[in-house]
Amino acid sequence: KQILEIKKEFGKETDIGARRTIITDAPTLIEVPTEAMIEKEPITVVCSEKGWIRGMKGHTDLSKIDEIKYKDGDRGLFIFHCETTDKLVAFATNGRFYTIGADKLPSGRGFGEPVRLMIDLPNDAEIITLMKHEPENKLLIAADDGRGFVIAEKDVIAQTKNGKQILNVKGDVEAKICCVLGAEDDHVATIGTNRKLLVFPLEEVPELNRGRGVILQRIKDGILNDVTSFKLEEGMAWVTGAGIRTETNIQPWLGKRAQVGKLPPNGFPRSNRFRT
Numbered sequence: 001k002q003i004l005e006i007k008k009e010f011g012k013e014t015d016i017g018a019r020r021t022i023i024t025d026a027p028t029l030i031e032v033p034t035e036a037m038i039e040k041e042p043i044t045v046v047c048s049e050k051g052w053i054r055g056m057k058g059h060t061d062l063s064k065i066d067e068i069k070y071k072d073g074d075r076g077l078f079i080f081h082c083e084t085t086d087k088l089v090a091f092a093t094n095g096r097f098y099t100i101g102a103d104k105l106p107s108g109r110g111f112g113e114p115v116r117l118m119i120d121l122p123n124d125a126e127i128i129t130l131m132k133h134e135p136e137n138k139l140l141i142a143a144d145d146g147r148g149f150v151i152a153e154k155d156v157i158a159q160t161k162n163g164k165q166i167l168n169v170k171g172d173v174e175a176k177i178c179c180v181l182g183a184e185d186d187h188v189a190t191i192g193t194n195r196k197l198l199v200f201p202l203e204e205v206p207e208l209n210r211g212r213g214v215i216l217q218r219i220k221d222g223i224l225n226d227v228t229s230f231k232l233e234e235g236m237a238w239v240t241g242a243g244i245r246t247e248t249n250i251q252p253w254l255g256k257r258a259q260v261g262k263l264p265p266n267g268f269p270r271s272n273r274f275r276t
Contacts, residue, residue: 003023006023007023011023038084038085038101038103039084040083040084040085041057041083041084042057042058042059042081042082042083042084043055043056043057043058043059043081043082043083043084043102043105043108044056044057044058044059044060044079044080044081044108045078045079045080045081045082045088045102045105045130045132046068046076046078046079046108046112047076047077047078047079047112047115047127047130048070048071048074048075048076048077048111048112049074049075049076049077050071050073050074051114051115051116051126051127052070052071052074052111052112052113052114052115053100053105053106053112053113053114053115053118053130054105054106054107054108054110054111054112054113055084055102055105055106055107055108056068056108057108059081060079060081062079062081065079069111070111071111074111077130078127078129078130078131080131080132081132082102082132083102084102084103085102085103086102086132086133087099087100087101087102087132087133087157088100088101088102088130088131088132088133089129089130089131089132089133089153089156089157090115090119090121090127090129090130091127091128091129091130091141091156091166091175091178092121092125092126092127092128092163092175093125093126093127093128093169093174093175093176094122094124094125094169094174094175095143095165095166095167095168095169095174095175096125096158096162096163096164096165096166097156097157097158097163097164097166098119098121098158098161098163098164099133099157099158099159099163099164100115100118100119102132104118115127118161119161119163120161120162120163121163128175128176128177128178129178131180133153133157134153134180135153135154136153136154137152137153137180137181138150138151138152138153138180138181138207139151139152139153139156139178139179139180139181140177140178140179140181140188140202140205140227140229141166141167141175141177141178141179141213142167142175142176142177142179142190142213142216142224142227143167143169143173143174143175143176143212143213143224144173144174144175144176144223144224145173145219145223145224146190146192146215146216146217146218146219146223146224147212147213147214147215147216148167148177148205148213148214148216148227149167149205149206149207149208149211149213149214150181150202150205150206150207150208151166151207151208151209152207153180155209165210166209166210167210167211167212167213168210168211168212169212176223176224176225177224177226177227179227179228179229181202181229182229182230182231184231185202185229185230185231186201186202186203186231186232187199187200187201187202187229187230187231187232187236187250188200188201188202188205188216188227188228188229189227189228189229189230189236189253189274190216190217190224190226190227190261191217191224191225191226191227191261191264191272191273191274192217192219192222192223192224192225192261192272193219193222193223193224193225193272194219194220194221194222195263195264195272196217196219196220196260196261196262196263197253197261197262197263197264197268198216198217198253198255198259198260198261198262199236199250199253199254199255200254200255200256200257200259201257202229204256204257205257214257214258215257215258216257216258217257217258217259217260217261218258218259218260220260225272225273226272226273226274226275227274228274228275232250234246234248235247235248235250236250236274237274238268238269238273238274238275239269239274239275239276240267240269245267247265
């Protein structure tokens with residue numbers, strides 16, 4: 001009110017000319033994202049089986065990952081390329097998602113640092129998945145009791161080191177799977193430690209922001225071991241010692257969500273996993 005009065009009193013033309021100071025509305029606030037303050041550089045993220053993480057400069061040739069050194073008794077678990085401006089997403093057995101800034105990773109000159117120093121991961125929880133954050137992706141997450149749901153990856157970002165509870169688990173149940181869905185995928189395949197395989201339409205799995213989810217597969221005498229998604233007309237693929245095998249005749253295993261499933265095709269890995 002006072003500024004308007006000053007503008008009215010002194011903003012008009014006078015004997016010595018118009019006022020030089022312009023009184024106007026406040027400028028629009030421009031938010032500068034934190035990423036804009038970080039120099040964009042390519043790095044290779046390396047996280048070992050025992051939870052030591054580092055960011056090696058440049059994009060290391062992934063065909064030469066056997067040359068990467070680890071502490072005695074340790075080995076590589078997650079290795080991928082990204083930029084220092086990217087965020088990393090980690091999903092743990094306690095059903096929580098954690099977020100790590102790629103620019104915060106320790107140098108790749110040594111063995112790195114324990115990832116538990118960067119996030120508040122309980123001692124009784126382990127990381128299931130570590131990946132570069134892709135906001136447009138959708139994830140299918142599931143617990144070892146066979147329950148799960150779909151969630152948009154943009155909704156799993158945590159603002160604190162304590163992470164964000166997404167998949168609710170309790171008792172002996174643990175989060176088990178985090179599967180990135182392909183843009184054109186329309187079916188899901190699940191397999192348990194009891195070696196029963198089930199295929200059903202992806203549309204039968206709800207998209208939630210948090211919860212226990214729905215029963216994907218009923219597992220008798222075992223737990224859910226792996227999940228994959230695929231486009232039905234292209235067939236279901238899995239990794240073998242000789243490469244990738246694809247089964248296009250899915251009819252024997254095609255059913256509805258929450259069914260038991262049947263024994264997998266001949267040649268399916270004894271590990272009961274679609275990926276190594």
